[in-house]
Amino acid sequence: MTQGTQGKGATTSTLWDRTRQLATEEILQTALRLFTLQGYDETTIAQIAREAGVSQRTLFRYFGTKEDLIGGSEEQFVTLLTETVRKQPADAGAWEALRAAFKAALSLHTSPEQALERFRLVHHTDSLRAAYLGKRVRCQEQLLPVLEAKLAPSGTDRGQARAIVATAFACFDAATATWLEGNGQGDILDLYDQGLAAVRG
Amino acid sequence: MTQGTQGKGATTSTLWDRTRQLATEEILQTALRLFTLQGYDETTIAQIAREAGVSQRTLFRYFGTKEDLIGGSEEQFVTLLTETVRKQPADAGAWEALRAAFKAALSLHTSPEQALERFRLVHHTDSLRAAYLGKRVRCQEQLLPVLEAKLAPSGTDRGQARAIVATAFACFDAATATWLEGNGQGDILDLYDQGLAAVRG
DNA sequence: GACAGTTTGGCAGTCACTGCCAACCCGGCG
DNA sequence: CGCCGGGTTGGCAGTGACTGCCAAACTGTC
Incomplete structure (x- = not known):
């Protein structure tokens, strides 16, 4: 239905899409503001909807869950990661590919602050963290088949490939945790390299 | 009636504790049965409470959340892991200690089935998995200080220690996932070793 | 057997989330 | 220009997890 004829238009015209875009940004911004201001658990959907000027029902149509109000769509994230890995040169190893994917993911943030x-x-926030971890493992699962291709030549089986992917993500998480502990000092990717070095050294 | 003469006091008698024990087992058993029978999301707290013969209110007093109805108390789990690591001989490395901890954890299950x-x-089950992952990272965090002691001599900093712990857990998860995929064939600990070998190889 | 401290159960309420339906709006048609 | 069709919005009622509150039931003790 809403497709085909207008692939070319300067930018997605349709007033609808534009307001939709505006609405999502307004909601996202309001949510983030309230969350950082008064805490995640202390902020209700009703409040976000009210202050963003939409109905609760609409808010839930835009974002399926409260957790989705933070940290962008999982789908987009998965796509970025898998595409980055896929675009890696054939002679790049799995570890390099994963590192490149994390680098790409980190570049999504507008500012370190x-x-x-x-x-x-x-x-x-426990509930947010659990949701994030859930997304994370789903990312891993999507990434697995892409990386298996890279690893097959060296006689690595699926279980081992899974361990490698899981390790990369684990070290990435460890790096962000350490980065957080240091209040944003240093570079996450450096911390990631150091952690991985300790593991693989 | 049942007084001093046969109280002994050896094992915490108090009728209260005994019924309490019975109740928790009944609830746990009922919950597991219903979950495997009709699925986690399709089973309501009301149904579990009804079939276990307690009120919802009481059920929530025994187990704080629906997720707690599966997979034992986090506290007990953390204790087992940290104690196992701590009891490891001084000359055992961090990796050996972690392996021993996982082995101990696995031995908690009554049967492979x-x-x-x-x-x-x-x-x-997404929600269950997220809850599990949340507990897992909390375990990691508790384990971190215990392992830092083991790692300090070799000039490993906190960030690196975190990466090592995270990696161990990641490989453990990968191993269970692979084990699950193979419908329980082989030994989880073997799979863990293989995964870790691929990572550290 | 009465008393004190717990535990239990029911009830009402909050909050995330969903299905349903009527009102609505944009974009295109005659 | 007005109307129509398909997608959108908002309100409303309902479900399910979870909590606070209070009265009733119970256990262990004197």
């Missing part, structure tokens, strides 16, 4: 604030929020 | 069923349930 915002990243810090967001990480802190997720890290300190 | 039950473990398989439980893992499957957790693995297939």
Whole structure:
């Protein structure tokens, strides 16, 4: 239905899409503001909807769950990771590919300050953290088949590939935790390298 | 009536504790049965309470959340892991200690069949999996200081220690996932070793 | 057997989330 | 220009997890 004819239009025209875009941004912004201001658990959907000027029902149509109000769509994230890995040169190893994927993911944040604030929020809120971890393992699962291709030549089986992917994500998490502990000092990717070095050294 | 003469006091008698014990077992058993029978999301607290013969209110007093109805108390789990690591000989490395801890944790299951069923349930239910992952990272955090002691001599900093612990848990998860995929074939600890070998190879 | 401290059960209430339906709006048609 | 069709919005009622509160039931003790 809503497709085909208008692939070319300067930018997605349809007034609908534009207001939709505006609405999502307004909601996201309001949510983040309230979350950092008064805490995640202390902020109700009703309040966010009210202050963003939409109905609760609409808010839930835009974002399926309260947790989705933080940290962008899982789908987009998975796509970025898998595409980055896939685009890696054939002679690049699995570890390099994963590192490149994390680098790409990190570049999504608009500023280190915002990243810090967001990480802190997720890290300190049990329900948010659990939701994040859920997304994370789903990412791993999507990434697995892509990486298996890279690893097959060296006689690595699926179980081992899974361990490698899981380890990379684990070290990435450890790096962000350490980064958070240091209030954003240093570079996450450096911390990631150091952690991985300790593991693989 | 039942007074001093045969109280002994050896094992905490108090009728209260005994009924309490019975009740928790009844609830746990009922919950597991219903979960595996009709699925986690399809089973309501009301149904579990009804079939276990307690009120919802009481059920929530015994187990704080629906997720707690599966996979024992986090506290007990953390204690087992940290104690196992602590009891490891001084000359054992961090990796050996962690392996020993996982081995101890695995020995908690009454049978491989039950473990398989439980893992499957957790693995297939998003909310349960998220809850499990949350507990897992909290375990990691508790384990971190204990392991730092072991690692300090070799000039490993906190960030690196965190990466090592995270990696161990990640490989353990990968191993259980692979084990699950193979419907319980082989030994989880073997799979863990293989995964870790691929990572550290 | 009465008393004190717990535990239990029921009830009402909060909050995330869903299905349903009527009102609505944009974009295109005659 | 007005109307129509398909997608959108908002309100409303309902479900399910979870909590606070209070009265009733119970256990262990004197």
